[in-house]
Amino acid sequence: xxxxxxxxxxxxxxxxxxxxxxxxxxxxxxxxxxxxxxxxxxxxxxxxxxxxxxxxxxxxxxxxxxxxxxxxxxxxxxxxxxxxxxxxxxxxxxxxxxxxxxxxxxxxxxxxxxxxxxxxxxxxxxxxxxxxxxxxxxxxxxxxxxxxxxxxxxxxxxxxxxxxxxxxxxxxxxxxxxxxxxxxxxxxxxxxxxxxxxxxxxxxxxxxxxxxxxxxxxxxxxxxxxxxxxxxxxxxxxxxxxx
Amino acid sequence: xxxxxxxxxxxxxxxxxxxxxxxxxxxxxxxxxxxxxxxxxxxxxxxxxxxxxxxxxxxxxxxxxxxxxxxxxxxxxxxxxxxxxxxxxxxxxxxxxxxxxxxxxxxx
Numbered sequence: 001x002x003x004x005x006x007x008x009x010x011x012x013x014x015x016x017x018x019x020x021x022x023x024x025x026x027x028x029x030x031x032x033x034x035x036x037x038x039x040x041x042x043x044x045x046x047x048x049x050x051x052x053x054x055x056x057x058x059x060x061x062x063x064x065x066x067x068x069x070x071x072x073x074x075x076x077x078x079x080x081x082x083x084x085x086x087x088x089x090x091x092x093x094x095x096x097x098x099x100x101x102x103x104x105x106x107x108x109x110x111x112x113x114x115x116x117x118x119x120x121x122x123x124x125x126x127x128x129x130x131x132x133x134x135x136x137x138x139x140x141x142x143x144x145x146x147x148x149x150x151x152x153x154x155x156x157x158x159x160x161x162x163x164x165x166x167x168x169x170x171x172x173x174x175x176x177x178x179x180x181x182x183x184x185x186x187x188x189x190x191x192x193x194x195x196x197x198x199x200x201x202x203x204x205x206x207x208x209x210x211x212x213x214x215x216x217x218x219x220x221x222x223x224x225x226x227x228x229x230x231x232x233x234x235x236x237x238x239x240x241x242x243x
Numbered sequence: 244x245x246x247x248x249x250x251x252x253x254x255x256x257x258x259x260x261x262x263x264x265x266x267x268x269x270x271x272x273x274x275x276x277x278x279x280x281x282x283x284x285x286x287x288x289x290x291x292x293x294x295x296x297x298x299x300x301x302x303x304x305x306x307x308x309x310x311x312x313x314x315x316x317x318x319x320x321x322x323x324x325x326x327x328x329x330x331x332x333x334x335x336x337x338x339x340x341x342x343x344x345x346x347x348x349x350x351x
Contacts, residue, residue, distance in 0.1 A: 028268050028287050028313070035269040059288035076309030 001047040003033050014059030025060065076176035080169055087165055094158050108144035112137045126236040132221040139213030146206040149199055156189035197211045249281060255332055258298065258317065258325040267282055267312040290315060298324055 001009075007026055014022040019031040029050070036046040050056070114125055115137030128136070164185040171182060191199070251276065260266060260274055272286040295300045298321030303311040317325070 007254075025287065025291070028290075029284065031267075031312070032269050032272060032283065034285075035273075038274075049276070049282065050284035056282075056284045056288065059285065060291060 001044060003043040003047065006047040006050065006053055007033075009053040010057055013054045014060060014229060017057055017060065019060045020058065073173070073176045076172055080172055084169070091158070091162060091165075094154075094161070098151065098154055098158060101147055101154060105144050105147035105151055108140045108147060112144055113143035115140065126231075127234045129221070129224050132217055132224065135217035135220055139210050139217055140211035141181050142206040142213060146210060149203050149206065151188075153199060156191070157187075160185070160189040161187050249279070250289065251284075252332070253279070253281065253285070254293060255325070255328055257286070257289055257293065258321060259329070261299065261315055261317045262322065262325055265312050265314045265316040271315065293321070297321075 007029060010029060011022060011026055014025060019025070032050065033043070033046055036049075041049075043048060111125075115128070117131045117137075118130060118133060119125075125133075154234070164187045166183060170186065174182070187224045221230040222228055224230075227233045231237070256275060257271060258278070260271060266274075268287060268290060271290065272283050275281065275286055276283050290299065294301060294315070297316050299316055300318055300320060304314050305311050320346050
């Protein structure tokens, strides 16, 4: 078989197998001929040593399939990139909420300490009889514990959600490129049963304490001010007290 | 020897050669056919497969007095894959050798 015959047969077979970039492949074989002929081999010898064009072309088939999966990989990567933008924004939102909850908890704790201790730095707290102050202080302390508990659980939830998402991300890429897929992760944090129970007890206890102290504080304040709307009586909002 | 059987090992040989230095297609084909009994044309499908798997990249380089040649070069992934598969193959080959020699001893 001569050079031109070999190359044209190869081109036909590659086309039959719909191998992409056939020109590039033909070019490689052309170069092979060029090198061998420079070394003094005859065209027939070179073609014979190269092997049967049909057989060679069939070996490119799997390369063609890999190419396709490469395309699929790229599509998946682009799609994931878009999803990542939205997921990223969503995670930022969740973290912002986490920060708000933490700030809420800290504010409550500080207010509780001031109320119970009868402190009013920079006269920031409005006028309150001592007893009302202590009871409201306790209710705020309970609220602070409740929001701190929620804060911790929410932080664990965000962490687990991000892990779960990153596993999904990896798996989507792995599936597109034919790599093994890892088991997916749930979105809820898995805590030891004991910790779970503790968190629940703490939350329930603080809800109960908050409600009880808040109602009690309202009642005490109403009685001691002699008015349902005691905040008006004590002039909490800047205007002069009625009394 | 079975061609499918050889192909996997040939991939490893190609990677090993490219680890030493970048080569153009014919250089690789020539090197392998000198050492291993295969049809010269078999190397090109392998090179293409390795490239589409991301183990190799190509670049063109001008040569004095000739058309530009397509050089193959190992990627980072290719280097890592080579190290891993080399160790696996050597371990595998050692075990196969033990098994096959064991059979010979039994026959004696």
